[in-house]
Amino acid sequence: MPEHSSEDLSESSTGVTVKPVVNAIRILRFLTASGSPARAADIARELAINPSTCFNTLRTLVAEEMLDFDPLSKTYTTGLGLAKLVEQLVTQGQRLEIVRPLMQEFAAAHHVTVTLWRRMGNDRIVLVSSETSPGDLRIDMAIGQRLPLLMGASGRLFTARLGLDEERLRAVFDKVRWARSLGYEEYRRQVADASTNGWSVDDGYFSAGILAVAAPVNDRAGAIAYAVSAVTFRGQHGDAEIGKLGQSLCRTAAKVGNILF
CATH class of the missing domain: 3.30.450.40 (GAF domain)
Incomplete structure (x- = not known):
């Protein structure tokens, strides 16, 4: 059975929470609420997430089409995949x-x-x-x-x-x-x-x-x-x-x- 560090798993009143999943949800909520593009460094600072962890999470969300990435401005916005999920x-x-x-x-x-x-x-x-x-x-x-x-x-x-x-x-x-x-x-x-x-x-x-x-x-x-x-x-x-x-x-x-x- 794989081991998890305390940074990956945490206890809550409803059981075990998985930190990477929580971070992804927080990022999605943040970008949805702000309604404007944001850079990885700004997101990491605002949400108090480790910059490297935040960057990897953002890349994963982009790969899953939950977020869009603009290579020119290097900013992230909510993606078509998230819109489709909400629509469903x-x-x-x-x-x-x-x-x-x-x-x-x-x-x-x-x-x-x-x-x-x-x-x-x-x-x-x-x-x-x-x-x-x-x-x-x-x-x-x-x-x-x-x-x-x-x-x-x-x-x-x-x-x-x-x-x-x-x-x-x-x-x-x-x-x-x-x-x-x-x-x-x-x-x-x-x-x-x-x-x-x-x-x-x-x-x-x-x-x-x-x-x-x-x-x-x-x-x-x-x-x-x-x-x-x-x-x-x-x-x-x-x-x-x-x-x-x-x-x-x-x-x-x-x-x-x-x-x-």
């Missing part, structure tokens, strides 16, 4: 706004809260959108909330596509805290049911008293990128109703995928 993020946000009416329609029709979860890395899902049913007792969930990848109805969908071997999956499962007692074999059965049905259920394991049904939102390559979930109180739906809810949610998830991708 804005476009994704705009698409999420277009998805909201679909979620609102489903929430009103089925008297549920509808949530949209996005996979973040290999171990987390994050809530990116939530719509409640008007006039009903509401279940509010905070945007930006993060959960372990395996958790909730959405987690069972992602788990089915992870391709983890049994040892790794069991190790990840054992770290999750469930609101109701849930054995590993029973969880595996629920994941298998999700694969067969095309939708999944969490019956109070994520949160006591809450039932969630989820359907996958696939990208153009057929990989699951999001999961849309219908959240309601336990005991209000029988098995047949839950099945119909799951099937209806799958149709909505397909429409969401057509918008996002």
Whole structure:
């Protein structure tokens, strides 16, 4: 395993930070905020970065098209690659706004809260959108909330596509805290049911008293990128109703995928 000096890695409240990455982000923020060209020496002095380190970071950012370099003035400005990256993020946000009416329609029709979860890395899902049913007792969930990848109805969908071997999956499962007692074999059965049905259920394991049904939102390559979930109180739906809810949610998830991708 490679060693890192204290100059490369530092501890923060959220874990380990990598100094070169932090320096690159600070440089991008500085040039974006200033809006004017700047020389390497000025950037290094302003940000208190070692001049040699700053120069190498700038060269890397230019190579990745995040920055542009003017050889005549020897100055750096934000590049086309950064603009394209920002444009993609804005476009994704705009698409999420277009998805909201679909979620609102489903929430009103089925008297549920509808949530949209996005996979973040290999171990987390994050809530990116939530719509409640008007006039009903509401279940509010905070945007930006993060959960372990395996958790909730959405987690069972992602788990089915992870391709983890049994040892790794069991190790990840054992770290999750469930609101109701849930054995590993029973969880595996629920994941298998999700694969067969095309939708999944969490019956109070994520949160006591809450039932969630989820359907996958696939990208153009057929990989699951999001999961849309219908959240309601336990005991209000029988098995047949839950099945119909799951099937209806799958149709909505397909429409969401057509918008996002």
